[in-house]
Amino acid sequence: MEQGQSTETIGAIATPLGSGGVGIVRLSGPKSLTVAQRLFLSARQTFEAFKPYRLHHGWVTDVHGARLDEVLVSFMPGPGSYSGEDIVEINCHGGPAVVQAVLEAVLECGVRLARPGEFTLRAYLNGRLDLTQAEAVAEMINAPTASSLRLAGSKLAGGLGRYIRDLRQRLESLRVQMCVAVDFPEEEIECLAPEELQAGLEQVLVDIEAIMANFERDRYWRDGALVVLAGRVNAGKSSLMNAILGRERAIVTPIAGTTRDYLEEQVNLSGLPVRLVDTAGLRETDDLVERAGLSRSRELLEQADLVCVVLDSSQALTADDRALLQEAPNETTLVVLNKQDLPPHTETQEAVAAQGLPTVPAVAVEADGVDALIRAVRQRLVGERQEPEQGELVPNLRQSQGLAQAREELRALYDECRNGVPYDLLSVRLETACTILSEIIGEMTPAAVLEQVFGEFCIGK
């Protein structure tokens, strides 16, 4: 991964590939302005130069001067631009062929196609964003709901970076006060007593714990949860899927084994983003397709944040039902007693009650009980917790793992301090903890980590 001022000019389509009102081709780097001058024909006779932060109306041409599209072009000079470099944006008509043609013209002018996330990578390398803000850009683009968008917004505003920088500063100041620095051996400064060092560490640990708790508690609000509908054939899983979605997404028939591959849809359960999956019904089968579908279902069951075990409450439990209930981990299971419109099978009700798993009744075909089911799903995933507030700081997985590392280092340090380990050894640990925190915000972050972070972006961002 390159460091420092880049010399290559990069270009990409910044809008989704499809038909839309407007499509944007974006350039960043030293050649942006000359490329724009070469490919732009102004609609005004008096046009002289691309005044920054203005829209210039005209045509974009290919390298031979043939008009490609009527456009609006803007120029944002570095270092005060999104990437910190000269940026040009060509606003074309939003059709895939139009933007592709404009991109090709740009690439013929010695511009290189941008890699995923490269505009934002440059913004980061040029000090316009710290790493947590760069990650927030991706979180914002991928945010499935209003609340995940708010969380990304706080991070993009720099809240998490500031929080972590403050933790690091406090550790650094403790380190100075340990007076092991060889710089001032003679100076008469009051050195920190072990108890004071421990107290300082404790406070930092409390604040690390607090923000890590947000990761655990709010991760479903940010990333969404995987909810899998499982159960034997004909229990009503697909009917339930349709009822929750409010449309006929899955095929429903009285034939056992209707769903053979899994179906996945994104739903917003009153603000909670959920990937909802309908699976192939469990049963012994010789059908190759169905068996392949079943093995996919099992994989999904293992990944699920919540499994809704759908039972036909009017029928006796089958061996498959029992096996599923038996294997179901208590924390991640919700039993749906479907077909409540039919006469209940008392043994089934009793057997389920004996398992002690939370249950909800439903009549999937009439979409009855769906509201209660949605409430129960939310309850299982996030309890009584409401949507996170504006300004709440929720680390992502990478950030949370960094915080966990720093916490381990500080805990070890704390214990060593209590056991009378000398300050010069403790000081080394403290430095390690500071380095870990620096990596989270993107100071001294290894190239491999950067590659991973930016590799997950889309092209044009």
Ligand SMILES: Nc1nc2c(c(=O)[nH]1)N(C=O)[C@@H](CNc1ccc(C(=O)N[C@@H](CCC(=O)O)C(=O)O)cc1)CN2
């Ligand atoms: N057309 C377009 N829309 C976009 C973006 C973009 O790059 N292009 N953005 C990109 O993701 C977001 C906006 N983010 C931006 C952040 C900083 C600057 C910028 O030029 N900042 C300068 C000057 C600000 C000013 O004069 O007000 C600066 O901060 O110094 C531009 C966009 C969302 N919408």
Ligand SMILES: Nc1nc2c(ncn2[C@@H]2O[C@H](COP(=O)(O)OP(=O)(O)OP(=O)(O)O)[C@@H](O)[C@H]2O)c(=O)[nH]1
């Ligand atoms: N009476 C009644 N019938 C239901 C209910 N829910 C589903 N059914 C019926 O049960 C049959 C099977 O429903 P599906 O939703 O296809 O069941 P499934 O669990 O997806 O079945 P497979 O895809 O085969 O695993 C259909 O004929 C539905 O109309 C219900 O609440 N009450």
Ligand SMILES: [Mg+2]
């Ligand atoms: Mg089905």
